[in-house]
Amino acid sequence: MTEDFDLAVIGGGILGLAHALAAARSGRRVVVLDRDARANGASARMSGLVSVAGHAPGAAARRAKRSRDVWGEVCAQAGVRIDHEGLAIVARRPEAGGMLAAYAATEPAPGCVFYEPEDAHALFPQFRGEIAGVFWSPDEIRIEAKSALPKIAAWLEDAHGVAFRWETAVTAVEDGGLATSRGRIRAKCIVVCPGDDLRSLYGERLSGLGLTRAKSQMMRVRYEESFELPGAVSTDLSAARMQALQDVPGADALRARLEAEQPEHLQHGVVMLAAQSADGSLVVGASRTLDATPDPFLLQTVDDLILDELAAVFGKRPKQIISRWAGTYAYSADRPVVVEAPEAHVRVVIAASGFGASAAFAIGEETVADLFGQA
Ligand SMILES: Cc1cc2nc3c(=O)[nH]c(=O)nc-3n(C[C@H](O)[C@H](O)[C@H](O)COP(=O)(O)OP(=O)(O)OC[C@H]3O[C@@H](n4cnc5c(N)ncnc54)[C@H](O)[C@@H]3O)c2cc1C
Structure with missing residues (x-):
């Protein structure tokens, strides 16, 4: 049986949706x-x-801002709970404090504030120990990905008439449509959003673009006493990686200190990002190791590095590790978004x-405007 669509999207991850x-x-x-x-x-x-x-000034910062606005609309309409808003970056070292204070004062960081240690301790009693200040960005939101994705798909189906074909592997893009494990689909235009499957479709073309795969370890943890995060929380390790902060004064000095003081964190690509779920548990990560075929092993060393950084901010390690998992994503060192046009x-x-x-x-908006020739 064949079916006619204006657009077939391969991949039911967030980019496909x-x-x-x-x-x-x-x-x-x-x-x-989606297969x-x-x-x-x-x-x-x-x-x-x-x-x-x-995010880097220019296209990346614009995309982040526009996407955040659409995320807000989608969450409201699809019934996706926003667990918390905002991001606190805890500066553990003066070098990070200086960088974050400088960034907070720039035009690309509207609404962001840097709190000096005294104010930071008063505003964020959750953060224990010595800190050099806290950078606060009000615009971030946190959603529970596992439950949000099915809700967004269901809303697209119900409110927007989008058809879904799950458990359907696309084996080829052909003239006028797709060959799938469940027969042909006819569509005028096609968007392939394969995540980190860089081989199955257009593998030869993708192989020359410097793309690889990143593996990232995560945990869900719980502290003995309950407390509420002010928003998502990260530290110097994240500040050192942020594109917009690469050239601010202090960036080289922070990198040098991290290399001297936290070499294992850098070796395993560990940053600490903590977010809170509706039940009070924290989702914490993450590491980043690059490999064309990431291994399947969850390393205790990596968990310990993440938990050490968590303890440095909250004063101690959590009482319980509820679950551990790894995910993989496509990665390029210099192209955060790859768009290829193998045919018109x-x-x-990616x-x-x-x-x-x-x-x-x-x-998604950019691709659709380009494909259908909109302004
Ligand atoms: C542990 C971890 C933490 C992260 N944290 C964040 C975060 O906090 N914030 C953030 O912005 N990003 C985060 N990311 C990155 C983010 O998750 C990814 O960039 C994003 O989800 C990619 O979406 P995607 O739809 O391209 O890929 P995916 O979600 O991987 O979806 C691709 C889909 O395509 C399908 N597919 C592929 N080929 C075929 C085929 N031939 N036929 C049928 N189906 C096919 C696959 O089955 C899959 O469902 C994180 C990533 C990981 C792994």
């Missing part, structure tokens, strides 16, 4: 296909932070960074 939304909003008949029974790739495993601050009516779109979900909705 973002493309489906953009096309459906402009009146197109859309189908989304799994539900989203189970990076989008279902992520921390769930929609990040706004710290086909786009291959979010190649650890913050792909944050940019997804803007990327």
Whole structure:
């Protein structure tokens, strides 16, 4: 049986759903296909932070801001709970404090504030020990990815008439449509959002683009006493990685101190990002190791590095580790978004960074406007 659509989207992760939304909003008949029974790739495993601050000025910062706005609309309409808003970056060292204070005062960081230690301790009693201040960005939101993705898919189906074909592997993009494990689908335009499957479709083309795969370890933990995070929480390790902070005064000095004081964290690509779920538990991560075929092993060493950084902020380690998991995502050192146009009516779109979900909705709008020739 064949079916006719204006747009077929391969991949039911957040990037695929973002493309489906953009096309459906402009009146197109859309189908989304995924080989799994539900989203189970990076989008279902992520921390769930929609990040706004710290992106490179220009396209990346614009995408983050636009996507954040659409995330807000989608959450409200699809019934996705926003667990908390804002991001606190705890400066553990004066070098990080100086960088974050300088960034907070710039035009690309509207609404962001840097609190000196005294104010920071008063405002954020959760943070124990010596700190050099806290950077606060008000715009970030945190969602529970595992439950949010199915809700967004159901809303796209119900409110926007998007068709879904789960458990359907796409084996080839052909003239006029797709070959799938369940027969042919006819579509005028096609967007491939394969996540970190860089081989199955257009593998030869993707192999020359410097893309690889990143593996990231995560945990869900619980502290003995309950407390409420002010928003998502991270530290110097994240500040050192933020694109917008690469050139601010103090960046080299912070990198040098981290190399001397936390070499193992750098070796395993560990940053500490803590977010809080509705039941009070914390989702904490993350590491980043690059490999064309990431190994399947969860390393205790990596968990310990993440937990050490958590303890440095909250004064102690959590009482319980509820679960551990790893996820993989596409990664490029210099191209956070890869868009290829192998044919006039086909786009291959890959979010190649650890913050792909944050940019997804803007990327979807850009691709759909390009494919359908909109302004
Ligand atoms: C542990 C972890 C934490 C992260 N934390 C954050 C965060 O807090 N904030 C943030 O913004 N980003 C975060 N990221 C990154 C983010 O998750 C990814 O950038 C984003 O989810 C990528 O979305 P995607 O739809 O491109 O890929 P995926 O979610 O991997 O989806 C790709 C889908 O395509 C399907 N597919 C592929 N090929 C085919 C085919 N031939 N036929 C049918 N189906 C196919 C797969 O089954 C899969 O469902 C994190 C990533 C990880 C792993």
